[in-house]
Amino acid sequence: xxxxxxxxxxxxxxxxxxxxxxxxxxxxxxxxxxxxxxxxxxxxxxxxxxxxxxxxxxxxxxxxxxxxxxxxxxxxxxxxxxxxxxxxxxxxxxxxxxxxxxxxxxxxxxxxxxxxxxxxxxxxxxxxxxxxxxxxxxxxxxxxxxxxxxxxxxxxxxxxxxxxxxxxxxxxxxxxxxxxxxxxxxxxxxxxxxxxxxxxxxxxxxxxxxxxxxxxxxxxxxxxxxxxxxxxxxxxxxxxxxxxxxxxxxxxxxxxxxxxxxxxxxxxxxxxxxxxxxxxxxxxxxxxxxxxxxxxxxxxxxxxxxxxxxxxx
Amino acid sequence: xxxxxxxxxxxxxxxxxxxxxxxxxxxxxxxxxxxxxxxxxxxxxxxxxxxxxxxxxxxxxxxxxxxxxxxxxxxxxxxxxxxxxxxxxxxxxxxxxxxxxxxxxxxxxxxxxxxxxxxxxxxxxxxxxxxxxxxxxxxxxxxxxxxxxxxxxxxxxxxxxxxxxxxxxxxxxxxxxxxxxxxxxxxxxxxxxxxxxxxxxxxxxxxxxxxxxxxxxxxxxxxxxxxxxxxxxxxxxxxxxxxxxxxxxxxxxxxxxx
Numbered sequence: 310x311x312x313x314x315x316x317x318x319x320x321x322x323x324x325x326x327x328x329x330x331x332x333x334x335x336x337x338x339x340x341x342x343x344x345x346x347x348x349x350x351x352x353x354x355x356x357x358x359x360x361x362x363x364x365x366x367x368x369x370x371x372x373x374x375x376x377x378x379x380x381x382x383x384x385x386x387x388x389x390x391x392x393x394x395x396x397x398x399x400x401x402x403x404x405x406x407x408x409x410x411x412x413x414x415x416x417x418x419x420x421x422x423x424x425x426x427x428x429x430x431x432x433x434x435x436x437x438x439x440x441x442x443x444x445x446x447x448x449x450x451x452x453x454x455x456x457x458x459x460x461x462x463x464x465x466x467x468x469x470x471x472x473x474x475x476x477x478x479x480x481x482x483x484x485x486x487x488x489x490x491x492x493x494x495x496x497x498x499x500x501x502x503x504x505x506x507x508x509x510x511x512x513x514x515x516x517x518x519x520x521x522x523x524x525x526x527x528x529x530x531x532x533x534x535x536x537x538x539x540x541x542x543x544x545x546x547x548x549x550x551x552x553x554x555x556x557x558x559x560x561x562x563x564x565x566x567x568x569x570x571x572x573x574x575x576x577x578x579x580x581x582x583x584x585x586x587x588x589x590x591x592x593x594x595x596x597x598x599x600x601x602x603x604x605x606x607x608x609x610x611x612x613x614x615x616x617x618x619x620x621x622x
Numbered sequence: 623x624x625x626x627x628x629x630x631x632x633x634x635x636x637x638x639x640x641x642x643x644x645x646x647x648x649x650x651x652x653x654x655x656x657x658x659x660x661x662x663x664x665x666x667x668x669x670x671x672x673x674x675x676x677x678x679x680x681x682x683x684x685x686x687x688x689x690x691x692x693x694x695x696x697x698x699x700x701x702x703x704x705x706x707x708x709x710x711x712x713x714x715x716x717x718x719x720x721x722x723x724x725x726x727x728x729x730x731x732x733x734x735x736x737x738x739x740x741x742x743x744x745x746x747x748x749x750x751x752x753x754x755x756x757x758x759x760x761x762x763x764x765x766x767x768x769x770x771x772x773x774x775x776x777x778x779x780x781x782x783x784x785x786x787x788x789x790x791x792x793x794x795x796x797x798x799x800x801x802x803x804x805x806x807x808x809x810x811x812x813x814x815x816x817x818x819x820x821x822x823x824x825x826x827x828x829x830x831x832x833x834x835x836x837x838x839x840x841x842x843x844x845x846x847x848x849x850x851x852x853x854x855x856x857x858x859x860x861x862x863x864x865x866x867x868x869x870x871x872x873x874x875x876x877x878x879x880x
Contacts, residue, residue: 492735492736493732496730496746503711508711510693511705513692514673514697515723516694516789
């Protein structure tokens with residue numbers, strides 16, 4: 310039954326219509342949602358951006374990454390440091406933050422690409438922790454207390470400050486992330502990721518530099534993560550090392566795997582489930598996380614390749 | 623010589639797989655490499671294409687040293703290959719498979735893809751055109767949108783050749799392209815190999831066990847046995863060479879049908 314529903318939405322035209330309908334609904338939603346719900350939805354949209362970024366690494370290129378929060382942290386801290394410690398303008402601080410994320414992508418990607426997936430998982434996990442510990446111990450990142458009073462972005466005289474403003478910012482980011490993901494997937498680089506994932510030797514025989522292609526996946530993923538981090542920092546106005554824990558990396562990875570690796574609608578769905586799931590179960594109190602875990606186990610048992618997996622005819 | 627090997631020696635854990643191999647392929651020629659099972663034919667292919675790294679010797683292609691270069695570099699220099707066991711990207715369409723060959727002739731990256739720059743769009747169109755052309759050339763264009771894995775085996779082999787042609791090579795290495803094909807398909811393959819050379823001016827080097835096909839199609843034949851080149855020449859010369867007959871002696875299968 311559910312597969313027939315997906316098959317119906319497999320046509321690109323219907324998918325576009327569905328997406329536009331969702332965007333319109335999302336754009337109108339703050340009119341009826343309260344502050345609490347809007348804030349949660351903002352968080353879900355942040356996770357859409359992060360999950361789509363990690364999807365490039367995990368879903369497209371087939372590389373495991375357990376330290377994705379590190380890229381998110383690099384984006385957030387770059388903005389925090391430049392605006393708080395050096396009094397930079399928020400918008401001017403974005404390019405250096407993206408450059409920092411790219412460098413982080415190369416640093417994690419470069420030495421790890423020779424590793425097989427299980428070792429890769431351990432190294433990326435370590436990298437995530439190194440970034441967090443670095444942030445906790447460095448003067449410039451404000452040690453364990455982190456950075457606060459990150460200024461609110463001023464957009465041609467309009468100060469982006471309310472929770473509704475940030476809801477729309479993240480909605481915009483998520484839309485851009487979806488379009489970017491889609492375009493990457495249907496490009497020379499996107500195909501190269503799939504070739505390398507499917508058969509590295511055959512890909513190399515076709516003249517594809519596998520190291521470079523994988524590196525490009527890490528760097529692209531890190532740029533998505535950094536965008537999430539940049540506006541996350543602006544939204545909260547304060548960041549601390551604990552915002553970028555291992556748990557964050559796992560949650561984003563769960564969104565990707567749960568929804569269906571490699572498939573954009575699946576990943577979006579996964580991100581919403583990861584964030585909204587525990588909220589919907591909130592009145593169950595202590596039991597909610599347990600119940601959520603059980604539901605996720607069931608999903609993985611019943612639909613091992615995700616709720617809305619990549620399916621090729 | 624387009625491809626020139628000199629004294630190439632490859633050892634695996636003390637075993638000499640290729641022993642001072644001298645070997646060459648002329649531009650625009652049809653050549654074959656034959657020999658009993660385990661003679662080192664595929665190892666020689668892998669050494670040329672950078673998958674194996676011979677310890678000694680020299681390999682030149684168009685005057686460029688390619689020994690111990692990475693496979694993707696070798697492909698960029700203009701050598702394409704197919705695999706003994708068809709290695710298509712099974713879960714991708716025929717079109718996407720053939721497009722893979724164009725990767726090394728194009729350059730758009732993440733930026734171009736995300737912003738759909740004019741250069742990137744023109745390049746995508748170019749990739750599609752070349753892919754269509756190559757699919758048409760081998761005769762699989764009507765299956766462009768099918769998943770590679772859903773194609774009959776004979777067609778999968780053709781897709782692999784189309785993919786290799788899409789890298790725009792000067793030399794194409796075919797590793798047992800006739801294996802698993804029926805008589806009609808083999809006849810079509812002979813035709814295709816000739817067209818690759820005649821219409822595209824691409825040199826072909828073939829590993830093949832079907833002697834009928836080898837004799838029919840090759841201008842030069844090299845015989846490899848125990849990692850050594852034991853004979854080379856035209857079909858007629860090789861057929862009557864006592865060393866070749868000896869190498870195949872005792873092999874009571876169809877390979878004897880020289």
